[in-house]
Structure formats: structure tokens, C-alpha cells
Amino acid sequence: MFDLDKWEEIFNSISKNKLRTFLTALSVFWGIFMLIILLGSGNGLENGVKNEFSNDAINTVWVYSGQTSLPHNGMKPGRYIQFTNNDIEEIKRIIPEVDHISTQTNIWTETQVNYKKETGAFEIRASLPGHRYIEKLELQEGRFINESDVMSFRKVAALSKSVKAALFKEEDAIGKFIRINNIPFKVIGTFDDSGGEKGRQQIYLPISTAQKVFNMKTNINNFMMTIGNSTLEESKAIEKKIRAKIAERHNFSVDDQKAVYIHNKIEEYKMFTNIFSGVEIFIWVIGIGTIIAGIVGVSNIMTIIVKERTKEIGIRKALGATPYSVVSLIVQEAIIITSVAGYFGLVAGVGLLELVSKNFPPSQFFSNPSVDIKIAIYATILLVMAGTIAGIFPALKAAQIKPVEALRDE
Amino acid sequence: MIRLNNVNKSYMMGQNSLHVLKGIDLHIREGELVSIMGSSGSGKSTLLNILGILDNYDSGEYRLNGTMIKDLSETKAANYRNRMIGFVFQSFNLVSFKNAVENVALPLYYKGVSRKKRNTIAMEYLDKMGLRDWAEHMPSEMSGGQKQRIAIARALIANPKIILADEPTGALDSVTSMEVMNILKEVNRQGITVIIVTHEKDISEMTQRVIRLKDGVIEN
Numbered sequence: 001m002f003d004l005d006k007w008e009e010i011f012n013s014i015s016k017n018k019l020r021t022f023l024t025a026l027s028v029f030w031g032i033f034m035l036i037i038l039l040g041s042g043n044g045l046e047n048g049v050k051n052e053f054s055n056d057a058i059n060t061v062w063v064y065s066g067q068t069s070l071p072h073n074g075m076k077p078g079r080y081i082q083f084t085n086n087d088i089e090e091i092k093r094i095i096p097e098v099d100h101i102s103t104q105t106n107i108w109t110e111t112q113v114n115y116k117k118e119t120g121a122f123e124i125r126a127s128l129p130g131h132r133y134i135e136k137l138e139l140q141e142g143r144f145i146n147e148s149d150v151m152s153f154r155k156v157a158a159l160s161k162s163v164k165a166a167l168f169k170e171e172d173a174i175g176k177f178i179r180i181n182n183i184p185f186k187v188i189g190t191f192d193d194s195g196g197e198k199g200r201q202q203i204y205l206p207i208s209t210a211q212k213v214f215n216m217k218t219n220i221n222n223f224m225m226t227i228g229n230s231t232l233e234e235s236k237a238i239e240k241k242i243r244a245k246i247a248e249r250h251n252f253s254v255d256d257q258k259a260v261y262i263h264n265k266i267e268e269y270k271m272f273t274n275i276f277s278g279v280e281i282f283i284w285v286i287g288i289g290t291i292i293a294g295i296v297g298v299s300n301i302m303t304i305i306v307k308e309r310t311k312e313i314g315i316r317k318a319l320g321a322t323p324y325s326v327v328s329l330i331v332q333e334a335i336i337i338t339s340v341a342g343y344f345g346l347v348a349g350v351g352l353l354e355l356v357s358k359n360f361p362p363s364q365f366f367s368n369p370s371v372d373i374k375i376a377i378y379a380t381i382l383l384v385m386a387g388t389i390a391g392i393f394p395a396l397k398a399a400q401i402k403p404v405e406a407l408r409d410e
Numbered sequence: 411m412i413r414l415n416n417v418n419k420s421y422m423m424g425q426n427s428l429h430v431l432k433g434i435d436l437h438i439r440e441g442e443l444v445s446i447m448g449s450s451g452s453g454k455s456t457l458l459n460i461l462g463i464l465d466n467y468d469s470g471e472y473r474l475n476g477t478m479i480k481d482l483s484e485t486k487a488a489n490y491r492n493r494m495i496g497f498v499f500q501s502f503n504l505v506s507f508k509n510a511v512e513n514v515a516l517p518l519y520y521k522g523v524s525r526k527k528r529n530t531i532a533m534e535y536l537d538k539m540g541l542r543d544w545a546e547h548m549p550s551e552m553s554g555g556q557k558q559r560i561a562i563a564r565a566l567i568a569n570p571k572i573i574l575a576d577e578p579t580g581a582l583d584s585v586t587s588m589e590v591m592n593i594l595k596e597v598n599r600q601g602i603t604v605i606i607v608t609h610e611k612d613i614s615e616m617t618q619r620v621i622r623l624k625d626g627v628i629e630n
Contacts, residue, residue, distance in 0.1 A: 004525070005519060005525055008525070009519075012507065012508070013507070016507040311503070312505050312506075314503075315503050315504075315505060315516075316505075316516070316520075317488060317491075318462070318464060318491060318497050318503075319491070319492065319497075319516055319517045319520055319564075320488050320489065320491050320492025320493075320517055320520035320521070320568070321488055321520055322484065322485040322488040322489070322520075323484045323485060323488070324485065325488075325520065399484070402464070402465065403464045404459045404464045404465045407499060407501075407503055
């Protein structure tokens, strides 16, 4: 009963001073709105990049051959390094942490791929069975290349979804033969390479077969491996081992940075997570700063309101209002204004994020901007507390108003 | 009803202390209609504030209806005011964003009476003042006399023991002043102690007893 009355008192006061209330509410609204947008955008950025990373396994090390830049053992710089199958064997031998190892040696000679009347030019990669895990290929039908295919130099091929669609249309592909430069290869499986290289049309062949068919001897252009649950330090140690071994095998200086490129995805990922932690902290700081500004705004307005209502408060006290009654009137008004304004800020912020999310397709750098429900709830609680705080100081001032002085202005 | 014994009050004005009430002895019986007269600076406003438990005093005793009023907490003071004292001010002091009925009903809000009930009671009092038709009007839409009548209704609604009026006719013309004084006399006839602070002689002559205040002391 009392509560209903208090609400009525407060709404009375608010509706009689719409502009003042509106301006107060605006600063809180803006604070929360901005916080949500910032957090959501930060999340969007993070998600976008995380998606990029999820396309390939994170715990991978990629090794590419290059050209020597330092003289070594009497040899002049400028020598091209050529990896071979044995390099993979050696690396497998000396690095026990390796789960899967493979190569992605593209066939660069002109190739034409046919099936019945359909024809096309697709990217052809020669790899090992482990590649499936390194590139995180999602098998749809059949199987991927296996050890037996490699050992037996089988002419088998795994097709990406779009290659299968281009050559076979609706027809079943498994078991059929496609021709690569007129050489028949049996289709053993199809896969979906979801992620950054969407729509890329790829065909995988066993490296041994490809080397034979395309006269590549035992050459490979690169190799890559997953290294299990290695930490960043462990991965750096592995990097060093690889470099040392390859330098030894191919006779170049260990310090030669151009002879071989080692790309450590963990390091890259770690760097991004660090950056994003930093960004998130930054966003929170700004967001909280904005909210504090909003609270200060409310508090200021409430102080002004108390000043304006001095006479009224004096009258109320003369008529029997206890200090508690006066304080709670002011504080409740502050809480109502902050809560309602903040709630709308929350709704508007989340709404805007949803809108952006629906109308802008996820890209490499921005996807799924959204805010945790938990965060939204914390924000709401924060709001109510903020309203209370914002109202307390002016309220205490109000409670101390002496009716004597308040009514004295004759 | 009201007993003051050797009450003193000083104000701090910057560095100096101003001794406003110098040992006031006062006795007002229940049902009396008294006026307190004095020129500006005599301390009558201060005395009124102390009587209305709106301010503290430094030394002495103030008993209201037997209860000792000294160094009361704000909450207790508010309670006493609500239950025992009705105020009428020179500048009416109505809440500007509330209409007549709501203004009159306000003391009952602090007594914990429900909205419906207190508005009904307020309407009765407005009726007694002849202002039933003005119930929904705002203070700004009314004349001084009407506002003062509303203030009186507000002062009466909580059934106080005493009415304290501070220059109730100060802002009114002579005709309206008479109307207001008549209402106050009628209120007094019903048994409520009425104390009027004034500096106008004709007003004080309408009361039963005049207490003169000069330089912080009561003249005899």
C-alpha cells in the first residue's frame, strides 16, 4: 500500500518534469547502450578471427622451403632448397610430439580434369593421410586417402564438395573414375572444406602417386604437422629442432632465415588471444567509464532536483515525513530512472547487434556479434546498484534539509 | 498543553553567536486561542519553530501535551508533528504539482492511510471550507484566500492538538483575512488550541490572549 503510493508520488514528480527526467535517463541509456555495442563488437571481432583459426588445426607447424641467403660450407647464397619424402621421415623420427604429418604439394603443370562430358581445371593437392586432420576436412562420403593408397601408388582421388558438384552434378561419385590429364583416378571420397577457403575446388591425390604420375621424383614443396597438446614454449622448441634438422640435411646455415620458413600457428593464435584479451579489457574500461559518467549524470540531476524541491521537502517534513521517507523517495526515483533507461539501453544495444548480425554476413573479421546473457544480467544488476548510489548522496542531503530553512524563503 | 521553561536558543551567524531566545517561560492551556506578537527580530519565528518541533533549542524544557520535546531524532520529531501539530504558513506552502485534494490529503499519506480513504476524507475537509468544486484544481489556479483555506484544511485533516499559524493573513487582503480568522476561530471553538504569530494588531485583538515578545524575552 505504501509502496504503491510511493510509486505514485514518484511518477507524479517524474511526469511533472519530463525534460529533466529525460535528460537524466538519456545519459544512463547511452552508457549502457555503448557498453553493449562495444562488448558485442569486441565479441564479433574475436569470433570472426576465432572462426578463421578453427578452419585449420591450431596446434600446427607449417614448413616451407625457400632460398639460401647466407654462404655456408663453401656454397654461395641463392640456392633453392628442395624438400623430399625423406625429410618427412626424418622429422617424424626425431620429433615424437608429431600426431599427423603431411605435405600439400600442388601440381603446377597444366591439368585438365574430366568426367564424361564435364571438364574443369581444379586445384590438385598431393598429400598424405594425415592431411585430413591438419586441414580439418569434413568427410561427407566415402573415405580419404590412406596409408595403403600411398604405399601402393594407387590412383585414387578425394574431391571437395564443389568439385563433385561441378563434375558429377547429382550423380553418385564414389567408385567412378575421373580423368586427370587423361589418366584415370578412382573417386574414393568427398569432403567439405568449411571455412575461409569456401568454394575452393580441390582434389587430393596420394603424394606417392602424384610424384610418379607427374614426374616429381621424390620432391615435395612443404610439409606440415600437428603437435598435439604442446605449449607455446614446447612448440618453439620443436620449431628449433626442425630448423636444425633441415639445415643439417640440406646443408645451409641454421641462422639462415630465408632458406626455410616455419610457420607456427600456435604462436599466431596466442598472439591473437593476447590482443583480444587486451581489447576486451580496454572495452570494459571504456564501458565502465561511460557508465560511471552516466551515474554521475544521474547523481548531478538528482542533486539539482533536491535543490529544486527543497521547499516541497520542507513541507513534507513539516507534515510528518521522516528522513527515511524523504531519502527513499529520492533514491527510488533515481533507481527507477536508471533502471528503465538502462533497460532500454540494453534492449537497444542487443537489438542493434542482432540487426547487424542478420544483415551483414559473417566475414573474416566480424562474425556473430552478441553479448552473453550473463553479461546482460550483470549489467542490469549493476544498473540498479548504480541507481541507488546515484541517488544516495543527493538523498542524504535532502534528508538533512531543515524545514525551518526550507520554508523560510518569504 | 504547552509548557516552556527557561528555553534558550542561539544561532550561529558566521563567527558570531546570536542569542535569539533568552529564557522563555510560557504556558498555554488546551483550547486557548492565543497570539504571539513581536516586531521583526524579536524571535517570534524562532519560538514558533521550536513550538512546531521544526527546530531544536539549546537549554530549558519544552513539554507538549505532557511529552518532553528535547533533542528528538528526526524520525520521532516527524511523528509528533504529524500527529499533534497542524501548520499554517504565511506563504501557504502548498505542493505546486499537486491539486487541492492531494495537498489536503498529504498528512494522511504520512500517517499510512490508503489513497482512496485519505482522498475521501480530504474531500470532506475541502467541503467544510466550501472548496469542493476546486478539488481538482492546482494551487496556481487559486486565489490567496482559497489557498490559505486549503492549507487550513490540510492542517486539520490529521486531527492535531494544536494549530500553529505563522502570519496566516500576511499575504491576504482585509476581507479575506477576516474570512480566514473566522475559520480559525471556528476551529478553536471545536477545542483545538490555536496559536497565531502575527505583527498585526487587529489580528491579535481577535484572540483571547496576546503574548508579547521583545528582544527574545516575553514582556509582561
